[in-house]
Each structure stands twice: as C-alpha cells, then as structure tokens.
Amino acid sequence: MKAREWLEKAKQEQFAIGAFNVGNIETFKAIAQAAANKKSPVIIESSPGETKWMEPENVVDLAKNYSAEYQIPILVNLDHGESLQDCLLAAEAGYDLIHFDGGKLPYEQYLAQLKQVVEAAHHKNLTVEGEIDHIAGSSEVHTGSASTQFQTAQMTNPQKAGQFVKEAGIDIFAAFFGNVHGVYAEGGENLHFDLLRQIAQATNCFLSLHGGSGIPDDQVKEAIKLGIVKINVNTEMRQAFKDTLQKVLQDNPQEYAMYKIEPPVVEAVQKIVEHKIDVFGSADKA
Numbered sequence: 710m711k712a713r714e715w716l717e718k719a720k721q722e723q724f725a726i727g728a729f730n731v732g733n734i735e736t737f738k739a740i741a742q743a744a745a746n747k748k749s750p751v752i753i754e755s756s757p758g759e760t761k762w763m764e765p766e767n768v769v770d771l772a773k774n775y776s777a778e779y780q781i782p783i784l785v786n787l788d789h790g791e792s793l794q795d796c797l798l799a800a801e802a803g804y805d806l807i808h809f810d811g812g813k814l815p816y817e818q819y820l821a822q823l824k825q826v827v828e829a830a831h832h833k834n835l836t837v838e839g840e841i842d843h844i845a846g847s848s849e850v851h852t853g854s855a856s857t858q859f860q861t862a863q864m865t866n867p868q869k870a871g872q873f874v875k876e877a878g879i880d881i882f883a884a885f886f887g888n889v890h891g892v893y894a895e896g897g898e899n900l901h902f903d904l905l906r907q908i909a910q911a912t913n914c915f916l917s918l919h920g921g922s923g924i925p926d927d928q929v930k931e932a933i934k935l936g937i938v939k940i941n942v943n944t945e946m947r948q949a950f951k952d953t954l955q956k957v958l959q960d961n962p963q964e965y966a967m968y969k970i971e972p973p974v975v976e977a978v979q980k981i982v983e984h985k986i987d988v989f990g991s992a993d994k995a
C-alpha cells in the first residue's frame with residue numbers, strides 16, 4: 710500500500726502512524742523491531758541533518774531490507790526538508806512522503822516551490838506535507854518549560870491554513886496547536902483541541918502532529934480522535950539512546966565490541982517506540 714492509502718486507512722479507523730526519526734542503524738533496528746513486535750505500520754523519517762549523515766539511498770535501502778526481514782510496512786519520510794532541492798533529492802532516492810518546511814523562505818517563494826514539489830511527488834504517487842507556522846522548539850532536552858517556546862511562535866490560523874492547503878495542493882498539513890518539538894524539564898505541552906477541530910474543518914486534508922515527545926498520552930489520543938493521522942517522534946528516542954549508551958559505557962569500561970555495547974541501547978529506544986505505537990493505536994494494523 711502507498712503512503713496515501715495508509716493515511717486513509719488511519720483516518721477511517723482512527724489511529725495514527727508514528728513517524729520516527731533515524732540517526733543511525735541502531736535507531737533503525739529499534740523502530741523495525743518495535744513495529745514487528747506490535748504488527749504496526751511505521752514511518753521512518755530523516756531530517757536534513759539526519760539525511761546527510763545517513764545518506765538518502767541508505768535510508769531507503771535499510772527501510773526496504775527491514776521491511777522484508779520483519780514483514781512489516783515501513784514508509785520513508787523526509788522530515789522538515791528545507792529547500793526544493795532537498796525535496797526533489799528525497800523523491801529521487803525513493804522516499805514515500807516529502808515534508809517541505811518553508812520556514813526559512815518568504816511565503817510566496819515557498820508556495821511556488823512547494824507547488825513544484827507537489828507536481829513532482831504526485832507524478833510518482835508520493836505524498837507531500839506542508840507547514841506555514843514554523844512549529845516551535847527543537848528535538849532536544851530543554852531545561853525550561855514548553856510554554857516559553859510560544860513567546861515567539863504563533864499557532865495555526867485555520868483560515869490561512871485552509872487557503873494554503875487548497876492553493877498548494879498538499880496532502881498533509883503540519884498543524885501547530887500547542888505542540889512543540891522537544892522535551893521540557895519544567896512542564897510539557899498542552900494541546901488546544903478547539904483549534905485542532907477548526908484546523909481539521911478548514912483544511913480537509915490529512916493532519917500531522919509534530920513534537921510527539923513529551924505530550925501526555927491522553928492528549929495524544931484525543932488529538933487522534935480529532936483527525937491526526939501521522940505523529941512525529943524524535944527527542945524521547947534520542948534521550949533513551951544517549952542515556953543508555955552513557956550508562957553501558959560507564960558500566961563496561963573494558964568492552965570494545967560495538968555489537969556488544971549496542972543491544973541495551975537498541976532495546977531502550979525500542980521500548981519508547983513500542984509505547985508510542987500502543988498510544989497511537991497502530992498495533993495490529995499491519
């Protein structure tokens with residue numbers, strides 16, 4: 710099934726597909742094993758930095774290999790592509806979903822380039838995700854509270870979003886309704902459900918939830934009921950990876966074989982992904 714069909718199935722059956730970032734083969738393994746255990750479809754995704762590090766062809770090939778090995782659907786998403794070139798390269802490499810975040814471009818220029826991406830992607834039956842609000846935060850562990858991120862950020866205006874989706878012809882809209890990227894030591898996020906309802910009505914397309922780390926599970930479930938079908942998760946996996954690796958290295962100073970150091974790290978990341986799959990309701994949907 711293509712990405713569009715999976716998103717349609719998620720919409721009909723009220724679940725969301727997790728889009729999990731990959732930074733190396735260990736995170737890849739963790740996501741694939743979690744999806745296999747839970748019999749869940751998954752999206753693996755790479756940001757521009759992760760794409761450069763992994764190299765797009767490797768991301769696509771690893772997804773194919775793990776999908777065949779574990780007999781589970783693995784789709785590949787470009788996460789926050791920043792330029793027309795980023796998006797076209799990913800489409801060429803074999804990505805299934807292309808997210809073009811025009812936050813760094815003037816609106817008219819972004820819209821014009823996004824239309825080109827839509828045309829190229831739809832030609833290959835790929836989906837395109839657009840974003841106009843620059844969803845706040847970053848995929849890191851922050852010391853302050855999530856609310857400080859809103860001082861400079863404005864949430865989605867439903868009318869503007871509706872107009873944008875129609876003009877650009879995109880498939881997925883990245884909605885900003887209280888969700889921020891990252892984990893916050895002094896207080897997490899609170900989603901604004903009335904705003905999400907209005908966005909869903911005005912856009913009438915698939916909706917994604919960015920900043921999937923640190924949002925209380927009950928709020929995530931409510932957002933899925935209101936139409937969210939794709940949820941991006943990165944920081945909680947990064948945190949599990951780093952904390953566990955640090956501990957394993959500390960506890961085993963004489964161990965030098967990577968394949969002996971990494972299993973507990975993979976297991977820790979896998980646990981995060983399995984929990985998210987349960988919350989998103991995508992288990993047993995593969």
Ligand code: 13P
Pocket residue numbers: 788789847848849889890891892918919920921922923941942943944945
């Ligand atoms: P988190 O880092 O908050 O999980 O967000 C990830 C994300 O939205 C990637 O696009």
